[in-house]
Each structure stands twice: as structure tokens, then as C-alpha cells.
Amino acid sequence: xxxxxxxxxxxxxxxxxxxxxxxxxxxxxxxxxxxxxxxxxxxxxxxxxxxxxxxxxxxxxxxxxxxxxxxxxxxxxxxxxxxxxxxxxxxxxxxxxxxxxxxxxxx
Numbered sequence: 001x002x003x004x005x006x007x008x009x010x011x012x013x014x015x016x017x018x019x020x021x022x023x024x025x026x027x028x029x030x031x032x033x034x035x036x037x038x039x040x041x042x043x044x045x046x047x048x049x050x051x052x053x054x055x056x057x058x059x060x061x062x063x064x065x066x067x068x069x070x071x072x073x074x075x076x077x078x079x080x081x082x083x084x085x086x087x088x089x090x091x092x093x094x095x096x097x098x099x100x101x102x103x104x105x106x107x
Contacts, residue, residue, distance in 0.1 A: 008044040022103035024096035030056040042082040064100045
């Protein structure tokens, strides 16, 4: 990737969030805040990803997505691919899942 990472945000409506799911992932080999931005932006570019928080010091991420057209395995693949394209070789695994309304405390 040649461009410096930017924080991508999306607007969301409450009905979409109620139907969404959250997946918690462990991500390794992130060395700096830019690593977290690369992962964040790569995931946010996916049509069915609604919200992403990546914490590089802790090596974890929370991804809110629409499960109808996206799977956690595809999300892991994107994380690994962005690492390869930036010569960081990120690895990732799922460490938890729940409805997005629970993760976002919408209940």
C-alpha cells in the first residue's frame, strides 16, 4: 500500500446494528498505531462491515458486521491479506462472538 492510512468511518442506523453481529479477534504482529489503522481501513472498506475498533497494544479488534453477506473467516482473511500487502504478516483468530446490540450495549 502506498497511501498513508486514514480513519474510515460509516454512518449506521439502529435497525442495521440490531441485526448485526460482533466478532472479537486476536491480531498479532501489529507494531504501531499505523498497523491498527491499516487493519481498520481494510475492514471498513468491506461493504458489510459497519464498525471496527482495533487496539494494537492489546492486539485485539472488534468488528461489527452484517452476517448475511459476510463471515468471520472472510474477515480473518482480510486481516491476513492486509498484513501481507504491508509486509507485516498479521495473523488473526476469533476469540469471541455476540450480537452487535450486546457488544454496543444497545439492549
